[in-house]
Every structure is written in C-alpha cells, then in structure tokens.
Amino acid sequence: MRKRATLMDVASASGVSRQTVSNVLNAPERVAAPTLDRVRREIERLGFRPHTAARALRRRRAAALGIAVGSPADRRLGNVLDPFLYELTVAARERDVHVVTFSAASAGDPMDQYEHLLGVQAVDGFLITDTRRDDPRPAWLRSRGVPFASFGRMWDEPGSTSWVDVDGSAGVAAGVRHRVAQGYRSVGFLGWPAGSPVGDDRRAGWLAAAVELGVHRAGCDASAPQDVNAAAEAAAPLIARLGSGGALICASDLLALGAWTVLRESGLRAGVDVGLVGFDDSDIARSFDLTSVRQPLARIAATMLEMITGAPADDEQPIAAGSRRHPFTESGGVLLEPVVVERGSSRTAPAPSHRPAPASPPHLTNGGTT
Amino acid sequence: MRKRATLMDVASASGVSRQTVSNVLNAPERVAAPTLDRVRREIERLGFRPHTAARALRRRRAAALGIAVGSPADRRLGNVLDPFLYELTVAARERDVHVVTFSAASAGDPMDQYEHLLGVQAVDGFLITDTRRDDPRPAWLRSRGVPFASFGRMWDEPGSTSWVDVDGSAGVAAGVRHRVAQGYRSVGFLGWPAGSPVGDDRRAGWLAAAVELGVHRAGCDASAPQDVNAAAEAAAPLIARLGSGGALICASDLLALGAWTVLRESGLRAGVDVGLVGFDDSDIARSFDLTSVRQPLARIAATMLEMITGAPADDEQPIAAGSRRHPFTESGGVLLEPVVVERGSSRTAPAPSHRPAPASPPHLTNGGTT
DNA sequence: TTCGCCGGTTTGAACGTTCATACTGTGTGA
DNA sequence: TCACACAGTATGAACGTTCAAACCGGCGAA
Known part of the structure; x- marks a missing residue:
C-alpha cells in the first residue's frame, strides 16, 4: 500500500528525464530504441500508470x-x-x-x-x-x-453526421427472408400503431420483403401498443388468418410475446406450426426461446x-x-444492419406438402402433437 | 465558448485570495459572513465550478x-x-x-x-x-x-460490515401476509432448487409466514430453475393443488410468469381465481400486471x-x-425490507363462501368466463 | 504594557502530468 | 571548415486546485 510510482520515479530509475518517459507513453516513435526498451522495462518493473487526473488537468480533457x-x-x-x-x-x-x-x-x-x-x-x-x-x-x-x-x-x-442507428427495415426484411427460406408460406407483421418513426421503418421492411418474396397476404398486418395484452388481442385474428405454416414478424419482443401467448392458448406451437420473430433480442426473447432481430450493439x-x-x-x-x-x-x-438470431420459435415450417394456410380460428384448435 | 472561470478569476474579481475562495467552497464556516456573500456572488456571476481533475490531483482522490x-x-x-x-x-x-x-x-x-x-x-x-x-x-x-x-x-x-442486502425472507413473508389479508386461503411457493442462499432465504420466508398464518398446505412447494418453461412445468401441479382461492408466491418474476402461462391455459384468472406474486418488480412484472416484491433500490x-x-x-x-x-x-x-407492489395478479380472492380448493387438473379445464 | 490567542485571511508549495522550447551531438552538404 | 539540419533528450512552466503554514490585527488576561 505504498505510494504509486510517478513519471519522475521511472525517469530517475531509468536515467532519463520525465519528458522522455512521457514520450515513451505518448510518442514512442520519437524515442531511440534502446532508451525505449530501458524505460519500458522500468515502467513495467515499477508498475507505473499515468495518473488520470494529472493527465486530464494538463491535457485539458477528461478522457x-x-x-x-x-x-x-x-x-x-x-x-x-x-x-x-x-x-x-x-x-x-x-x-x-x-x-x-x-x-x-x-x-x-x-x-x-x-x-x-x-x-x-x-x-x-x-x-x-x-x-x-x-x-x-x-x-x-x-x-x-x-x-x-x-x-x-x-x-x-x-x-x-453524428448518429448511428440500426436499419430496422433491413432487419425485419432479413427476418422475412429467413422465414421464407425455412418454408413458411405467408408472413404477417405485428407492429406499433403508425406514427412512430422506428415502428414505421420496421413495418416498411416487412412490407417490401413480403411483397417481393410473394408471402404477403391481405390483412396480415396488425398494430398494438407496447403491451403484452394488447399485443395478444391484436395478434389473435392475425394468427387465425396466417394459420399453420405462416410466420409472424413483430416490431418488438414484447409484441412477439403477446403473439406467443395466443399461440399457446391456440394449441399452435411456435416454431413448428407458426414461425415467430421478435425484435431486439431482449431477455424476453431468450427466456421464451424467441427468434429475434439483434441490434449490433458492439459495432454501434x-x-x-x-x-x-x-x-x-x-x-x-x-x-x-x-x-x-x-x-x-x-x-x-x-x-x-442487425442480424437475426434464430431460436426455437422459428425452425422449419410444416412440410411444404401440407395444405396451405387453412385459417381455422386458432382459439378453437386443440393442442395436439402435429 | 470562452475559457471557464478559475478560482483565481473569482478571487481577483472579489478582491480576496484563492484560498479564501477555496474555503468558501470547502469550509464556509471559516469565512466571515460579508466575505462569504461577496465571493458567492462572484462565483455565481462568473459561473465558476471547480475543476474535477485539478481537485482530484491535489486532494489525491478521484471522487x-x-x-x-x-x-x-x-x-x-x-x-x-x-x-x-x-x-x-x-x-x-x-x-x-x-x-x-x-x-x-x-x-x-x-x-x-x-x-x-x-x-x-x-x-x-x-x-x-x-x-x-x-x-x-x-x-x-x-x-x-x-x-x-x-x-x-x-x-x-x-x-x-460493508454490505447491504434485501431481506428476501421478510419480503416473501409480506407477500404471504397480504394474500391472507385479501382472503386467499392457501398460499404456495414456487422457488429455485434448494442450494442458492438467496433462494433458500426466500423460501424460508414463505414457510414461516404460511405456517404461522395457517395457510400452509402439504405439497404446495415446488422448485424450478430460472426459466419460463421449467417454471410452468413445476407450477402446473402446484396450481392444481392450490386451486381457486389459492395464491402462489414465486421467488422471481420469471417463475411467476411461468405460473401465469399455466393459469391462462387452465382458464384460471390471475388475481381472481388464483393470486400470483413475483419478486423483483422487473419489467416482466409490469408487462404482465404481476404483483411483485420490490427491492428498495434507492435506499440500497x-x-x-x-x-x-x-x-x-x-x-x-x-x-x-x-x-x-x-x-x-x-x-x-x-x-x-422490500415492499410488495400490488398489481392485477392479486386482487381479492373469490368470496370465502366458495368451496375450498377443488383441485381439478388445471390443464384440462377449458378457458371460459368464470 | 505585554503576551498569547483567535478569527480571518494570505502565501508558498505541491499534486503528476504535458506543452513549448531549448539543448546536445552527430552527420551532411556547400 | 563551417553552418545547418536533425534525431534524441532535457528544462522550465503551466494546468487549477488544496495543504500546510504563516501572517495580521484586535482583544482579554496577566
């Protein structure tokens, strides 16, 4: 617990001036190789670390x-x-x-x-x-x-120019693409009510991709505020329309969770009968084994x-x-661009040989094993 | 965007030395009242704020x-x-x-x-x-x-002596007490597998309170890891045993959520037929309108x-x-001590005139409106 | 009257860095 | 041979604050 080494300590220990030690840290290219080595050894030996406050004071920046x-x-x-x-x-x-x-x-x-x-x-x-x-x-x-x-x-x-953001539209579109590749034959969207820039952006990504890939169906777009029960209510008719073999992309994990509760009550299995995708890869998604669109937070x-x-x-x-x-x-x-994290709520759609989306009211179907 | 005022600026503006200004900030009781006023006015006028790094350097502490x-x-x-x-x-x-x-x-x-x-x-x-x-x-x-x-x-x-913690036992016990006051006639517990100190503590709180208040029933204690599906599985028999008029206290909101899904699938209504209480007052609790035990984070x-x-x-x-x-x-x-945040998942139990806990297998009951 | 004390204030130095500049010696071109 | 550039290193000062100690004038006690 003795005092920490300072620049001066390192300097005298290695027989150079303080400024040279400073240069070793901040501008090593200005220091001759042998000196550099020697000073660096002493820094290591003494465990010297520059003092944040002293540095901040002199440099006039807090870092x-x-x-x-x-x-x-x-x-x-x-x-x-x-x-x-x-x-x-x-x-x-x-x-x-x-x-x-x-x-x-x-x-x-x-x-x-x-x-x-x-x-x-x-x-x-x-x-x-x-x-x-x-x-x-x-x-x-x-x-x-x-x-x-x-x-x-x-x-x-x-x-x-000083902002970074996630291309929500592209993320949702990727979600749609993956679902199509897995064999889901219609892809709906559950988003927030129109008006929020983020929400509108995500819906646009779904619409463009779904139309382009031919998995867009009439009336497969619904809205709900960021609330599980509201989401469940909005999701119910949507899921009924999509039916087995359909997939549902949601603007958030919470909305997806609302849809998830509907699926469970309908006896439909997320990831088997209906593909379900959330957004944000929150702990909700992890808890419920929900496929989700993850924002590249580290890169951001x-x-x-x-x-x-x-x-x-x-x-x-x-x-x-x-x-x-x-x-x-x-x-x-x-x-x-965000990436899609695949989890249990979207595996592979029922074999394409199945009949396409029969659309029976899902709250009447019973939870069987196929 | 001109340079910020320093101690010296304030000092010369108010006709005293730097140290006096420093004293005004750090030891006002040493400064004569009129001087204090004058210096404070100048500080205000010049918008002086002590420089963090300079202070940290001299005081030898980073704050x-x-x-x-x-x-x-x-x-x-x-x-x-x-x-x-x-x-x-x-x-x-x-x-x-x-x-x-x-x-x-x-x-x-x-x-x-x-x-x-x-x-x-x-x-x-x-x-x-x-x-x-x-x-x-x-x-x-x-x-x-x-x-x-x-x-x-x-x-x-x-x-x-350098720790602060929440009395989980007391929190769970309070949850039990509130349920009893509301008229629930048996109170079960869904916790984590024995062995974690936090989990064992919470279970102990339930056991003590439930026994003391006479709402303890045999076999109304179950365990599951921190996972929704596992929680649901563990909760199902427990809820069957508690039946309508019973309440379930959980060691975490996630466990409570597992129980919640079971309730929904059983056609039982959280907060009406069965009281449900979580722990931590997380956003899950808020999303699902779950009564939960909240830790006093500000005081902690x-x-x-x-x-x-x-x-x-x-x-x-x-x-x-x-x-x-x-x-x-x-x-x-x-x-x-934590506090219980009352939400929809625990209102008032069915009128005490009801028959006590019929215990029909909940996964067979159908979702009706009573 | 003198001394000590005390409230109030000032002064010098220090905290540990980096900036700006000065110094030193070696090599290079005229 | 000399001025000059240049790589490498050293020196003085400054960043803005607080510590430690000194100073100062008045007042009460001896």
Missing part, C-alpha cells in the same frame, strides 16, 4: 464521456440500452476513455446534467440515446461545441466512440474522408 | 466509484441491476461523486479491471454486486485497503454510498457508532 441512465419517465436503461451500456464500456476501455453515468432525475431537464458535468469538466462529451422528434439535446450540444454521438437517428437534423458503440474521439471536436465536418469504413447513408449518419 | 456492468457470462446488467444503476447514479450525484462503469469483459478476471482503474487512479473504490459464495472480490479489495460496498451479502465473511444505493464515502477508508470498523440509522443485522451489514 471521459457521459451517458444518461434512465429518465424521470423510466428509471432504468431498458432491454436495449442495458446491453448497449456494456458494449459501450468495453469499447471505451479500448480507447482509454471512461464512461460516466448521469441521470436526468428530478430536475427533468437533461440539459441541467450536461451543464453540471461540463461545468466541472468531468466529461468531454456525451453519448445520447433514445432520440426523438423535437429532441432539444443535439441542438443544445452542438451550439456549445460539445462533442457527442447519438444512438438513434437525429430526426430533426437530416444533415447531421464502437462507431459512436469513433465519431466522438476521432473527429476534431470543434467542427462538424462530414467526418474525415478516407476513413469511411462505415456505410454512410445519404443523410450523413451511419446505419448498421 | 469517483467504479461499478461493473455485466460479465463475460451476461453482457448486461439485468432486471435488478439496471434500475439499481439508476438509483446509484442519483445518489452519487447528491454526494458529488461520479459513477464510472467498467466491464470484466474478455479478461475474465474482474480484478484486472480493478487493478486498472486503481492504477490510473480514476476511482477511489468500488460498488460490487452479485456477490456469491467463494467470491474473491471482497478479500482482494480489503487486502489492498480499497474502499468498497456490496449489494448482496458477503457470504464468506460473516463479520463484514444510498446506504452503500454512505458506507464508502462516510467510513474512513483505511480501517473497517463496525461503522461509526451513533450514526446507525439503519437496521444493522447481527452479522454486521445492513438488511433492508
């Missing part, structure tokens, strides 16, 4: 980013943001940045928290999530020149950090040309 | 605590720890401490991450969660004199911070006598 956990509305991260925080933390570690949490608690206004963290200079920028229309945060941050990156499109600022996190730490903090240019390793969209941000 | 988000096993916080992180963040804000996340990712060993954060002196201590038997972390931290507090009993170290977080920031970091005394505002247990830590 930390803030992220909101929860809001007054929902005092938690939720199914998507929870694993996202993990991936973010991992990605941050690789870039020698720390992640500092904050909460827009009682105050209501998240900007108060921004103000505080920036005021005490505990963070260099922010990672924002759950963007929505009329979101005041991007404008606020940009106007003050605060670096940030967003998980979620910035709906108000089409030209902005890495890309966001690249945006913040890579781009010069002051100007918001369309990101240094030449390093565009990501599929930039026309509007400026980065859109990543 | 930050580390918390692990996820593990190699589970790359997320989960239903309990997610809202806990929120409460922790709120509580930390009030104490001018920051919460820094880290992940025991690939490395496997969480101690590597401790080592790193302590090495660069980015945190002063840690908040540990998910303690288990043979947990190496407490001993490791203690041996190095690193401050920490644990959410979860330290099973290996009975004398330790606050208590943990008190332990870390309040107690002198070097010695591990039984916490300063005189300030014991918490119900300390004989073993040293703090045990807090």
Whole structure:
C-alpha cells in the first residue's frame, strides 16, 4: 500500500528525464530504441500508470464521456440500452476513455446534467440515446461545441453526421427472408400503431420483403401498443388468418410475446406450426426461446466512440474522408444492419406438402402433437 | 465558448485570495459572513465550478466509484441491476461523486479491471454486486485497503460490515401476509432448487409466514430453475393443488410468469381465481400486471454510498457508532425490507363462501368466463 | 504594557502530468 | 571548415486546485 510510482520515479530509475518517459507513453516513435526498451522495462518493473487526473488537468480533457441512465419517465436503461451500456464500456476501455453515468432525475431537464458535468469538466462529451422528434439535446450540444454521438437517428437534423442507428427495415426484411427460406408460406407483421418513426421503418421492411418474396397476404398486418395484452388481442385474428405454416414478424419482443401467448392458448406451437420473430433480442426473447432481430450493439458503440474521439471536436465536418469504413447513408449518419438470431420459435415450417394456410380460428384448435 | 472561470478569476474579481475562495467552497464556516456573500456572488456571476481533475490531483482522490456492468457470462446488467444503476447514479450525484462503469469483459478476471482503474487512479473504490459464495472480490479489495460496498451479502465473511442486502425472507413473508389479508386461503411457493442462499432465504420466508398464518398446505412447494418453461412445468401441479382461492408466491418474476402461462391455459384468472406474486418488480412484472416484491433500490444505493464515502477508508470498523440509522443485522451489514407492489395478479380472492380448493387438473379445464 | 490567542485571511508549495522550447551531438552538404 | 539540419533528450512552466503554514490585527488576561 505504498505510494504509486510517478513519471519522475521511472525517469530517475531509468536515467532519463520525465519528458522522455512521457514520450515513451505518448510518442514512442520519437524515442531511440534502446532508451525505449530501458524505460519500458522500468515502467513495467515499477508498475507505473499515468495518473488520470494529472493527465486530464494538463491535457485539458477528461478522457471521459457521459451517458444518461434512465429518465424521470423510466428509471432504468431498458432491454436495449442495458446491453448497449456494456458494449459501450468495453469499447471505451479500448480507447482509454471512461464512461460516466448521469441521470436526468428530478430536475427533468437533461440539459441541467450536461451543464453540471461540463461545468466541472468531468466529461468531454456525451453519448445520447433514445432520440426523438423535437429532441432539444443535439441542438443544445452542438451550439456549445460539445462533442457527442447519438444512438438513434437525429430526426430533426437530416444533415447531421453524428448518429448511428440500426436499419430496422433491413432487419425485419432479413427476418422475412429467413422465414421464407425455412418454408413458411405467408408472413404477417405485428407492429406499433403508425406514427412512430422506428415502428414505421420496421413495418416498411416487412412490407417490401413480403411483397417481393410473394408471402404477403391481405390483412396480415396488425398494430398494438407496447403491451403484452394488447399485443395478444391484436395478434389473435392475425394468427387465425396466417394459420399453420405462416410466420409472424413483430416490431418488438414484447409484441412477439403477446403473439406467443395466443399461440399457446391456440394449441399452435411456435416454431413448428407458426414461425415467430421478435425484435431486439431482449431477455424476453431468450427466456421464451424467441427468434429475434439483434441490434449490433458492439459495432454501434464502437462507431459512436469513433465519431466522438476521432473527429476534431470543434467542427462538424462530414467526418474525415478516407476513413469511411462505415456505410454512410445519404443523410450523413451511419446505419448498421442487425442480424437475426434464430431460436426455437422459428425452425422449419410444416412440410411444404401440407395444405396451405387453412385459417381455422386458432382459439378453437386443440393442442395436439402435429 | 470562452475559457471557464478559475478560482483565481473569482478571487481577483472579489478582491480576496484563492484560498479564501477555496474555503468558501470547502469550509464556509471559516469565512466571515460579508466575505462569504461577496465571493458567492462572484462565483455565481462568473459561473465558476471547480475543476474535477485539478481537485482530484491535489486532494489525491478521484471522487469517483467504479461499478461493473455485466460479465463475460451476461453482457448486461439485468432486471435488478439496471434500475439499481439508476438509483446509484442519483445518489452519487447528491454526494458529488461520479459513477464510472467498467466491464470484466474478455479478461475474465474482474480484478484486472480493478487493478486498472486503481492504477490510473480514476476511482477511489468500488460498488460490487452479485456477490456469491467463494467470491474473491471482497478479500482482494480489503487486502489492498480499497474502499468498497456490496449489494448482496458477503457470504464468506460473516463479520463484514460493508454490505447491504434485501431481506428476501421478510419480503416473501409480506407477500404471504397480504394474500391472507385479501382472503386467499392457501398460499404456495414456487422457488429455485434448494442450494442458492438467496433462494433458500426466500423460501424460508414463505414457510414461516404460511405456517404461522395457517395457510400452509402439504405439497404446495415446488422448485424450478430460472426459466419460463421449467417454471410452468413445476407450477402446473402446484396450481392444481392450490386451486381457486389459492395464491402462489414465486421467488422471481420469471417463475411467476411461468405460473401465469399455466393459469391462462387452465382458464384460471390471475388475481381472481388464483393470486400470483413475483419478486423483483422487473419489467416482466409490469408487462404482465404481476404483483411483485420490490427491492428498495434507492435506499440500497444510498446506504452503500454512505458506507464508502462516510467510513474512513483505511480501517473497517463496525461503522461509526451513533450514526446507525439503519437496521444493522447481527452479522454486521445492513438488511433492508422490500415492499410488495400490488398489481392485477392479486386482487381479492373469490368470496370465502366458495368451496375450498377443488383441485381439478388445471390443464384440462377449458378457458371460459368464470 | 505585554503576551498569547483567535478569527480571518494570505502565501508558498505541491499534486503528476504535458506543452513549448531549448539543448546536445552527430552527420551532411556547400 | 563551417553552418545547418536533425534525431534524441532535457528544462522550465503551466494546468487549477488544496495543504500546510504563516501572517495580521484586535482583544482579554496577566
């Protein structure tokens, strides 16, 4: 428990000046090979690690980013943001940045928290999530020149380049394709009521793919709010229409769970009689063995950090040309494709020799073994 | 976007020395009233906020605590720890401490991450969660004199005082009591297989309360692993035995959900025919309108911070006598009582005039409307 | 009157880095 | 032969705060 070694300790131990040790850490190419070796050995031997605060003070940057956990509305991260925080933390570690949490608690206004963290200079920028229309945060941050990156499109600022999002449309379309490949002969969709950008996007992906692949049937599109019972109600007639051999893609795992309860009560088996696909790969999906569309959270996190730490903090240019390793969209941000995680709720449809979708009211069918 | 004001700026603006300004912030009782006012006005006017890194450097403490988000096993916080992180963040804000996340990712060993954060002196201590038997972390931290507090009993170290936990036994017992008050006439339990300390604790709470209140019936105790389908299987015979007018307390919301599916398939209505209670008040409970036992996460977080920031970091005394505002247990830590959140899955039992628990095999009953 | 004390305030130094610049010696071209 | 560039290293200062100790003036007790 003795005092930690400092730069000076390493310097005198290896017979060089402090600046040389500093260079070994920050600009090794400027140091002669033998010196480099010697100093590195001493660093290792003394267990020297640069002091975060001293570094932050001198460099005038905290090497930390803030992220909101929860809001007054929902005092938690939720199914998507929870694993996202993990991936973010991992990605941050690789870039020698720390992640500092904050909460827009009682105050209501998240900007108060921004103000505080920036005021005490505990963070260099922010990672924002759950963007929505009329979101005041991007404008606020940009106007003050605060670096940030967003998980979620910035709906108000089409030209902005500082966001990463998931191509929900492509994800749902992939879900449709996989189902068709497995032999399901009609693919319906259970989404949220029209009006939410995310929801509309996912529905569009279903519609396009289902039509293109010839598995679109009339009246196989339903809506429900994010609630199991509502989802079950909306799913019942849909499942009745799809019948055995059909598949149902849902805009969220919770909606899929609603459909799952209907299937169970109908005696239909998820993954055998009816294919069922959720979205987000939440723990619900895992608990219920639901096939689900998973967002590439690790890549999202890495890309966001690249945006913040890579781009010069002051100007918001369309990101240094030449390093565009990501599929930039026309509007400026980065859109990543999700992947389908196959589980028990979608195996292979009943043999194609079966009669096509008889559509008997499923709540009357009885749970047998075929 | 001009430079932020420093102590010196405030000092010269208000005609005092830097140290006086520092005192205004850190030891106002040493400053004469008029001076105090004047300096405070200038602080306000200039929008001065002390620089975190400068402070940390000089004070030799980071004013930050580390918390692990996820593990190699589970790359997320989960239903309990997610809202806990929120409460922790709120509580930390009030104490001018920051919460820094880290992940025991690939490395496997969480101690590597401790080592790193302590090495660069980015945190002063840690908040540990998910303690288990043979947990190496407490001993490791203690041996190095690193401050920490644990959410979860330290099973290996009975004398330790640095933990906070929930009295699961009391929580389950409260669940039983409420059900009895509502008129349910027999109360069963669906828990995890014996052997886990948390699970055994919760079962003990049920047993004691059920026996005491005379609602204990033979064979109304079942076990299943943390899995919906397994829970459903285990719950089916249990529900058959309890019958209408009975209640079922579960060791987790997921187990309760398994029971819920059985109820639905049996045509029994949760909250009318059978009372159903989960544990943790997770989003599953909210989604399914499940009564659940909620852990007092805000108090847990606050208590943990008190332990870390309040107690002198070097010695591990039984916490300063005189300030014991918490119900300390004989073993040293703090045990807090959870509360029952009443929802639809447990309203009032069928009128006591009903015949008691007919126990027909529920998977044969048909879903009707009574 | 003198001394010590005390509330209130100031001064010098230090925390551990990195920036900006200066220094040193060797080789290179004129 | 000399100026010059250049790779490699060293020096002084600064980042913004708090610690430790000194200072200062007035007041009460000896």
